[in-house]
Amino acid sequence: MPGGTDQTLRPFLWRAERMYPDVEIVSRTHDGIERYDYAEFGGRVARLANALDEAGISDDARVGTFCWNHHRHFETYFGVPDSGRQLHTINPLLPDEHIQFIVENASDELLFVDPSLLEKLAGAADPDAFDSVRQFVVMGETVPETDLDATDYESFIAGRSDEYDWPTLSEDRPAGMCYTSGTTGKPKGVEYTQQMLWSHTMATITPQGLGLDDTDVVMPVVPMFHVNAWGMPFTATAAGAKHVYPGPSPDPADLAHLIEEEGVTITAGVPTVWLGLLEYMTDNEVDLSSLEQVIIGGSAAPESVVRRFDELGVDVLHAWGMTEMSPIGSVARLKDGMDEWDDTDRYAKRAKQGLMVPGLEFKVIDEGGDEVDWDGEEFGELWVRGPWVTTEYFERPEANAEDFEDGWLKTGDVVSVDPDGYIEIVDRAKDVIKSGGEWISSVELENALMAHDDVNEATVVGVPHEKWQERPVAFVVAGEERDSLKDELIDLVAEDYPKWWVPDDVLFIDEVPKTATGKFSKKDLREEYSDESLVAGKAPEEAAPESD
């Protein structure tokens, strides 16, 4: 049968090690800054693979990591999958019961764990969990006091050969794994095959993705347990770029220092990180002259942040993706000619989730099952497919039946697409309010409410309604609770939105309930208030669009 050889991560390691032996990898660890080059990295990756073999870890084992961003964690990114095994990165911020479930579900044979996370892991391991785990390896030169029977990483790889005869693997072989936590139910595992990681790496190295080359210095602030730090350790290696790993819990001063000292050109993380850095810069002189791009994902960055970075000569790029997508799907780059638009239009474009990178396809399906027009107004659920988009969850047939169809992933994000092809997230599918056969965006209503000076937090949920199926109800944390505030808020929404979008009620609460990962828990609100008869009673006659 015609065809090329299988797509695996091996050529990326080979290329960096052979063509860029002197390029550096810099790592902030518990013990300070460490640095070495790709030549030494390659040798240590080989030693790690030999150590896994010699420790009797199966040649297709899942190997878990419970670590921050540093060079040893990076070594597992190639040592584990290139030797045929599967790298399972675990989020140490999850509740113990999730960690127990994840390790057991994945049957991890070995766990790499950071010294500062050892206690957390030991807590989750107790008393009978982690039956599959045969070895704990602590990421350092010593093992802190612990109940776990652990060895340290440097002893684990010491004395091994720094050469390894890397096997020829099938591109279908599982190479990575990451669990995604929904707001309900158990975390779902996503397996990344060699081909998925290869494809994602090639796609994100393009100018439509991150556009990396060997002049870049790449610092992933996004955790390496968070979908492989958005794939950046692989992409930077394929490009022969310098890596900078900011280690455990970097504060703004740490990040500023690394950017200045190491000449970081591109970095990535959630908006909070960059807000922190900018705040730090109000009192401290920081030289960001090397920095070219800040990739923001997870949620959208406020326009003020984007503008401030612009003034500093740094391009902020929104990216959108999912654990199920390895993760990058779209990047909000301006198209040819758009940089000559006026400020307002440019910032509006850059605030969107952006253009799907080459190699993926998407469609947007409304409640009737039809594709929406690309007019920037109609919205529906975003479906995505492509070589680095998973087509199933690990051992979750019921979720698979619900979330996938004909190779398409139903993302659960509700989006509009403008005529230029830019995606904008309007809501999460489970949060969108279905009123009279049409959809109301809870996110838009929340933004409208939060524009009022006296509103600190606002969340809008759909509550069951006999006639209209669901109706919006707003839950507001107000700075100053006044009798008139409710009416003011109702009027505020009514000014800009159709009558049927206006919440049936506004309820004042002391605090919005949050999920384990800090997000608003709409599910809790919905449950708490679903029986409130007052809500159903207040639905207006026009609780659906006129066309209905």
Place this chain on the structure above:
Amino acid sequence: MPGGTDQTLRPFLWRAERMYPDVEIVSRTHDGIERYDYAEFGGRVARLANALDEAGISDDARVGTFCWNHHRHFETYFGVPDSGRQLHTINPLLPDEHIQFIVENASDELLFVDPSLLEKLAGAADPDAFDSVRQFVVMGETVPETDLDATDYESFIAGRSDEYDWPTLSEDRPAGMCYTSGTTGKPKGVEYTQQMLWSHTMATITPQGLGLDDTDVVMPVVPMFHVNAWGMPFTATAAGAKHVYPGPSPDPADLAHLIEEEGVTITAGVPTVWLGLLEYMTDNEVDLSSLEQVIIGGSAAPESVVRRFDELGVDVLHAWGMTEMSPIGSVARLKDGMDEWDDTDRYAKRAKQGLMVPGLEFKVIDEGGDEVDWDGEEFGELWVRGPWVTTEYFERPEANAEDFEDGWLKTGDVVSVDPDGYIEIVDRAKDVIKSGGEWISSVELENALMAHDDVNEATVVGVPHEKWQERPVAFVVAGEERDSLKDELIDLVAEDYPKWWVPDDVLFIDEVPKTATGKFSKKDLREEYSDESLVAGKAPEEAAPESD
């Protein structure tokens, strides 16, 4: 089984059509300049696919093209493979018997042919060849006088729907085909699967490849029958770039005009094309200000050409590849920091074949079967493997046994690799001279001889030798034939090379015999002179390195 969806060309067409509907495709045809946009292109591609169906062409048929670079040829690049068929681009410059063999071997069901090439094709079709061909379609609005039973392209696609339900294809499905002509034997077919073309497109869009984005205007001068114009029609589409096709036999004035009028940013072709353009510019004012990159392949560009383009602000990039590699393997980009080197070192680096792009692996094997050091001196045969490198020839088991091993393609190029990882072609494997168990580069000797003012052409071949296996003999076309010239040439070589590299003889000839594609035919020279006993008689005592 985990994994993403299959890698096919469909998402590239979809992306351009939906996200860049207004971006232009410009085409110089027999009838003048035509232009339209991706929206119209997409509609015409769908009409083509519908026409193929309705003409009864099998859904996995091979479809041949016998065409120059223009928009209709570009339409076949997606219409044929996206509908499940296989695009077989045929080189119209081949001798009739090769064309007959190729069409028969591929069993093409339909042939698209340019008006200006119709006579050539009809000549090759006569009398009983092309049994498999059910339809000839002429690329235009009319059919010129011909013996072939042909229809014109516009009638062929007229009245068809401009929508098509593109099938979901396996990534293993053959999507393209191109024959490579060796200097001996029949052409060998290389099939490109959907996955190979997808991988090549993703790799060449990267900054390490061509680095294309939607600000680019791409003009492939390299013929579209020549390994898909080095893949540029696919790559430019994936990037949402504007295309410019220079049509049949463009002269330097045509190219200059297209660059100026269409704002071409990147173009590609063999050195002769660019020599012609520069010569044209000595007498004509040409504005190259839009042009950023000229990709040169096929053979190395003289340094004078590279320097002249540098002065004009245009970056000349050497690329190396093969029909077997879809075709791009390496690009001679400077690494970070090298642009600060002095002129001599920079030009020396850029004259090499360059750095292998991410996703491929190579090794260089000497005659003893060992890998050579990357010291820029040792040389051996280049072996390459990767997702867009074929692992077999079409129906040629004897060639497969010889040219492939464990997924590696033995390229037949003899190269050295410098410590920076840059490949430099030293010779073709079949032309390298094997003397006493060591290799002598015929190319190096030829360059040394051509440095003499009185030498117009020089070629060096290995002729059989009883003791040393082979010995070098030079064949020289001299401007002024002098008795002393032979001695001068021998001395010239002896100055810079070991004694055993010095040719045993220098023979003066009127003309170097050429192959059908214009290359020196060393095979003819070897055959003609292999019996000359004078050669064997003149071998020196040290016809091998001292270490031997």
